[in-house]
Amino acid sequence: xxxxxxxxxxxxxxxxxxxxxxxxxxxxxxxxxxxxxxxxxxxxxxxxxxxxxxxxxxxxxxxxxxxxxxxxxxxxxxxxxxxxxxxxxxxxxxxxxxxxxxxxxxxxxxxxxxxxxxxxxxxxxxxxxxxxxxxxxxxxxxxxxxxxxxxxxxxxxxxxxxxxxxxxxxxxxxxxxxxxxxxxxxxxxxxxxxxxxxxxxxxxxxxxxxxxxxxxxxxxxxxxx
Amino acid sequence: xxxxxxxxxxxxxxxxxxxxxxxxxxxxxxxxxxxxxxxxxxxxxxxxxxxxxxxxxxxxxxxxxxxxxxxxxxxxxxxxxxxxxxxxxxxxxxxxxxxxxxxxxxxxxxxxxxxxxxxxxxxxxxxxxxxxxxxxxxxxxxxxxxxxxxxxxxxxxxxxxxxxxxxxxxxxxxxxxxxxxxxxxxxxxxxxxxxxxxxxxxxxxxxxxxxxxxxxxxxxxxxxxxxxxxxxxxxxxxxxxxxxxxxxxxxxxxxxxxxxxxxxxxxxxxxxxxxxxxxxxxxxxxxxxxxxxxxxxxxxxxxxxxxxxxxxxxxxxxxxxxxxxxxxxxxxxxxxxxxxxxxxxxxxxxxxxxxxxxxxxxxxxxxxxxxxxxxxxxxxxxxxxxxxxxxxxxxxxxxxxxxxxxxxxxxxxxxx
Numbered sequence: 001x002x003x004x005x006x007x008x009x010x011x012x013x014x015x016x017x018x019x020x021x022x023x024x025x026x027x028x029x030x031x032x033x034x035x036x037x038x039x040x041x042x043x044x045x046x047x048x049x050x051x052x053x054x055x056x057x058x059x060x061x062x063x064x065x066x067x068x069x070x071x072x073x074x075x076x077x078x079x080x081x082x083x084x085x086x087x088x089x090x091x092x093x094x095x096x097x098x099x100x101x102x103x104x105x106x107x108x109x110x111x112x113x114x115x116x117x118x119x120x121x122x123x124x125x126x127x128x129x130x131x132x133x134x135x136x137x138x139x140x141x142x143x144x145x146x147x148x149x150x151x152x153x154x155x156x157x158x159x160x161x162x163x164x165x166x167x168x169x170x171x172x173x174x175x176x177x178x179x180x181x182x183x184x185x186x187x188x189x190x191x192x193x194x195x196x197x198x199x200x201x202x203x204x205x206x207x208x209x210x211x212x213x214x215x216x217x218x219x220x221x222x223x224x225x
Numbered sequence: 226x227x228x229x230x231x232x233x234x235x236x237x238x239x240x241x242x243x244x245x246x247x248x249x250x251x252x253x254x255x256x257x258x259x260x261x262x263x264x265x266x267x268x269x270x271x272x273x274x275x276x277x278x279x280x281x282x283x284x285x286x287x288x289x290x291x292x293x294x295x296x297x298x299x300x301x302x303x304x305x306x307x308x309x310x311x312x313x314x315x316x317x318x319x320x321x322x323x324x325x326x327x328x329x330x331x332x333x334x335x336x337x338x339x340x341x342x343x344x345x346x347x348x349x350x351x352x353x354x355x356x357x358x359x360x361x362x363x364x365x366x367x368x369x370x371x372x373x374x375x376x377x378x379x380x381x382x383x384x385x386x387x388x389x390x391x392x393x394x395x396x397x398x399x400x401x402x403x404x405x406x407x408x409x410x411x412x413x414x415x416x417x418x419x420x421x422x423x424x425x426x427x428x429x430x431x432x433x434x435x436x437x438x439x440x441x442x443x444x445x446x447x448x449x450x451x452x453x454x455x456x457x458x459x460x461x462x463x464x465x466x467x468x469x470x471x472x473x474x475x476x477x478x479x480x481x482x483x484x485x486x487x488x489x490x491x492x493x494x495x496x497x498x499x500x501x502x503x504x505x506x507x508x509x510x511x512x513x514x515x516x517x518x519x520x521x522x523x524x525x526x527x528x529x530x531x532x533x534x535x536x537x538x539x540x541x542x543x544x545x546x547x548x549x550x551x552x553x554x555x556x557x558x559x560x561x562x563x564x565x566x567x568x569x570x571x572x573x574x575x576x577x578x579x580x581x582x583x584x585x586x587x588x589x590x591x592x593x594x595x596x597x598x599x600x601x602x603x604x605x606x607x608x609x610x611x612x613x614x615x616x617x618x619x620x621x622x623x624x625x626x627x628x629x630x631x632x633x634x635x636x637x638x639x640x641x
Contacts, residue, residue, distance in 0.1 A: 015456035080448035102452035105459040191528035
């Protein structure tokens with residue numbers, strides 16, 4: 001999968017590149033409007049991460065350029081501005097999703113994966129991890145071809161884990177992914193533990209290995225060992 | 226009342242009083258003049274009688290008619306001055322009482338004194354006076370009506386530029402940036418008004434823009450370093466060889482960054498509400514909103530084993546939808562967070578009041594200051610801004626919000 005990261009902030013850009021490269025994405029970068037325009041004109045990407053607060057020209061104009069030529073690249077807008085107008089305008093102009101800074105890298109990764117899945121409609125609806133098989137279109141999951149009944153939250157959770165496999169994911173990131181903005185005011189994350197416990201039990205009961213590892217004091221890691 | 230109505234009222238009253246006054250004066254003047262005319266006629270006749278008597282030493286032969294009646298009566302009284310008076314007499318031909326103007330005197334004719342009485346009827350004069358009055362009244366009424374009509378149309382037209390600029394001012398909305406246009410006018414005062422309004426709205430728009438930009442720029446500036454921290458932390462924790470101690474420190478950093486982010490977002494929200502952004506209004510179904518939020522937080526609620534009792538009636542409010550969501554969100558979260566295990570929350574909603582109460586440990590904050598910024602209890606990890614934001618929104622819409630305590634029950638009441 002090839003992605004283009006258009007972000008002027010060096011540290012953020014490099015962090016995204018590191019994380020996404022580890023996730024097996026091929027990452028290209030652009031640091032300002034002119035170079036971004038150049039890259040877009042020359043290549044196709046599976047997903048473009050667009051920071052609309054770019055110097056040298058509003059990122060939204062880049063979006064307009066993309067849509068003018070009917071490109072199929074997925075677009076995820078990242079912005080420090082949580083202005084509703086920007087969000088609405090961006091989505092109206094054809095962006096696939098909108099993420100405000102600061103965000104967790106795991107959240108970014110999950111959203112990029114979702115955009116790419118949606119774009120490849122006929123193709124890859126299935127996520128596979130060992131014996132776990134997730135049909136992202138039907139939103140169902142089966143272990144060794146045996147269907148498994150999960151609640152909405154549990155489904156979102158396992159999908160989030162599989163998309164960010166082999167990464168350590170902080171509790172904050174999980175909470176924000178599952179409960180979004182309301183998480184702002186929640187005091188402690190103990191009830192995340194309950195959800196994970198329930199998910200683990202359902203998976204192991206049906207014969208799946210336990211890939212969810214607790215990283216003490218930090219969060220969880222979904223991996224083989 | 227409207228200027229036009231007031232003006233008309235004053236004007237009409239004044240006109241009527243003036244015309245009445247003029248009418249009365251007019252009546253008396255005309256009466257006086259006409260009576261004087263009668264007097265002259267009577268005097269002339271008397272002089273004629275006097276002259277005849279002096280020349281011919283006899284009384285003037287009389288020929289009485291409707292218009293003049295003369296009586297001679299011998300008398301022993303000495304000659305006296307002439308005297309005018311009004312005398313009502315019954316006239317057989319007309320079968321009614323008629324007022325006469327009378328001149329009476331005693332003159333000497335050839336050694337004999339005679340009382341001379343000359344009378345003329347006032348009917349003609351009366352008729353004349355009546356006619357004059359009627360014509361005058363008609364003229365007056367016509368005059369008043371005409372001026373009334375002219376005033377109404379003319380004044381309405383003249384005030385048009387004012388109505389126009391007034392409508393513009395009423396329409397003026399800072400956040401939707403409606404521009405102000407003016408109607409050309411040659412009336413100095415309205416021209417001045419137009420210019421003043423234009424310049425004021427220009428200044429206000431400018432300041433609004435710079436303020437709006439400031440809050441947005443401030444947010445941008447703060448979010449970026451926070452994003453940097455967050456991203457680096459996300460990568461740091463991927464390291465396999467982190468000691469337990471270091472993990473603890475990382476988690477603390479995560480927590481701090483998270484807190485800063487929330488703080489920034491909340492303060493920004495507060496400023497936006499203060500600046501009257503969020504101006505779109507729609508019909509919000511509060512009851513639905515509450516139900517939705519309860520479902521959204523169901524994990525939290527069941528995690529603490531909190532029971533919810535609700536008595537919610539369909540209630541509609543006209544306000545910004547986002548702000549309504551924030552109110553319900555913050556109140557509910559507050560009730561959940563400051564509750565204990567196995568506690569309860571009671572929500573009641575009627576068309577003019579929302580009440581939400583929760584069990585919980587007693588307040589460690591001054592109850593008077595519960596809605597101020599950064600007021601929070603010692604055990605809470607919250608920011609202390611949730612209720613402050615709710616209060617800000619309530620102030621904006623003139624809702625009344627009150628906090629009260631009843632043993633271990635915390636009650637918040639919102640009146641729309």
